[in-house]
Amino acid sequence: MSSADEKRTSREIDAQIAKDREQMVARMSKEPKVLLLGSGDSGKTTFMKQLKIIHGNGYSSEERAAFLRAAHENILDSAHGLILAAAEMGISPAKSGVEDAMENIKEFFQSRSKEMTPKLIGAIETIWADENIRSILPLPPDSKVFIQDTAAYFLSKVRAIGQSDHVLTDEDILNIRLPTTQITETVFVIEQYHFHIYDVAGQQKHRKHWIPFFDSVNQILFFISLASYDQFLVEDPTINRMHDALGLFGEICNHPLLKHIPITLFMNKMDLFETKLQTSQIKRFFPDFNKENNLKYGARYFEKKFRAQYDTAEVEPENAKLIYCHLTCCTDTKAMGVIISNVLQSMLVKSLRTGGLM
Numbered sequence: 001m002s003s004a005d006e007k008r009t010s011r012e013i014d015a016q017i018a019k020d021r022e023q024m025v026a027r028m029s030k031e032p033k034v035l036l037l038g039s040g041d042s043g044k045t046t047f048m049k050q051l052k053i054i055h056g057n058g059y060s061s062e063e064r065a066a067f068l069r070a071a072h073e074n075i076l077d078s079a080h081g082l083i084l085a086a087a088e089m090g091i092s093p094a095k096s097g098v099e100d101a102m103e104n105i106k107e108f109f110q111s112r113s114k115e116m117t118p119k120l121i122g123a124i125e126t127i128w129a130d131e132n133i134r135s136i137l138p139l140p141p142d143s144k145v146f147i148q149d150t151a152a153y154f155l156s157k158v159r160a161i162g163q164s165d166h167v168l169t170d171e172d173i174l175n176i177r178l179p180t181t182q183i184t185e186t187v188f189v190i191e192q193y194h195f196h197i198y199d200v201a202g203q204q205k206h207r208k209h210w211i212p213f214f215d216s217v218n219q220i221l222f223f224i225s226l227a228s229y230d231q232f233l234v235e236d237p238t239i240n241r242m243h244d245a246l247g248l249f250g251e252i253c254n255h256p257l258l259k260h261i262p263i264t265l266f267m268n269k270m271d272l273f274e275t276k277l278q279t280s281q282i283k284r285f286f287p288d289f290n291k292e293n294n295l296k297y298g299a300r301y302f303e304k305k306f307r308a309q310y311d312t313a314e315v316e317p318e319n320a321k322l323i324y325c326h327l328t329c330c331t332d333t334k335a336m337g338v339i340i341s342n343v344l345q346s347m348l349v350k351s352l353r354t355g356g357l358m
């Protein structure tokens with residue numbers, strides 16, 4: 001090849017690269033990539049459900065029917081969890097006849113039958129009506145039993161939701177606990193932007209699968225459960241859930257591929273946090289907490305702790321990532337509507353700019 005040909009080829013390659021980059025920039029600036037990260041049970045999928053309700057097409061009747069089995073499992077697991085916790089705590093029912101109902105539920109649970117029978121619904125109503133059994137929730141911090149955070153919601157609606165033809169409401173769907181096992185991508189078109197949102201599985205054994213998704217991310221939404229400060233991991237009961245979340249946040253913030261990517265911290269389950277603070281002291285799990293045991297001081301304390309995980313030692317001040325924090329209750333559609341629209345707006349302006357795409 002002559003030197004003139006070589007120069008022409010090189011110019012063509014350069015032009016192609018520039019064109020590819022231009023197209024990528026145009027596509028990316030219209031198609032932000034957003035990762036939802038955080039430990040298991042922190043609220044990522046619930047946030048996705050809110051996006052679908054608020055900015056998507058909502059749930060079709062087929063999708064509502066498909067969730068019914070999970071709702072029934074949540075009800076049965078919650079009732080069975082209460083029976084285990086009663087045994088663990090040495091609590092007996094206040095009324096007579098409740099012991100029989102507890103036996104029925106145990107037998108049903110062991111039979112692994114999935115169908116909610118009228119007898120089972122009656123037994124669950126009976127135990128939930130008993131004041132001693134109800135007083136088990138919220139579970140004390142020392143309990144080794146796992147009961148989902150939305151147990152009371154489902155147990156109090158067992159008569160309606162337990163029917164095989166019940167049509168689940170949006171609120172029912174938002175309260176279902178169905179751990180994610182695989183990363184899913186959903187595209188939401190909001191104004192002229194196509195947001196590609198990735199919902200990951202948060203339990204420890206799934207986290208190694210996150211890494212391939214760290215490339216060319218525009219924004220991270222990181223979820224923590226504020227109510228987890230006195231809980232332990234389902235997958236490892238020796239690890240405090242808030243400590244796990246703090247360590248994970250540090251790893252994500254300081255990961256070489258994510259070091260400069262803006263991050264929004266959703267301090268979620270503020271409703272449960274506020275209730276729990278009445279009976280469970282933060283100081284017991286975080287000895288350096290020395291303020292009043294309430295929402296304001298508790299949330300401030302944890303926000304500071306999470307922010308401190310970001311190691312800025314080797315980051316130029318102008319390149320330091322932005323960390324935004326929101327106190328949330330992901331099951332509350334009205335409140336989430338406002339937060340989601342603020343987050344999306346600021347994401348478009350700030351994260352695209354930080355990612356060099358604007």
Ligand SMILES: Nc1nc2c(ncn2[C@@H]2O[C@H](COP(=O)(O)OP(=O)(O)OP(=O)(O)O)[C@@H](O)[C@H]2O)c(=O)[nH]1
Nearest residue numbers: 040041042043044045046175177180202269329330
């Ligand atoms: N009370 C209350 N419950 C919540 C809140 N956010 C989520 N939940 C409930 O907490 C449970 C777990 O929420 P998910 O959204 O499934 O958690 P996740 O982060 O996707 O968990 P993995 O899929 O295991 O990673 C569900 O039963 C939700 O209904 C909240 O702010 N308040």
Ligand SMILES: [Mg+2]
Nearest residue numbers: 044045179180
């Ligand atoms: Mg999930």
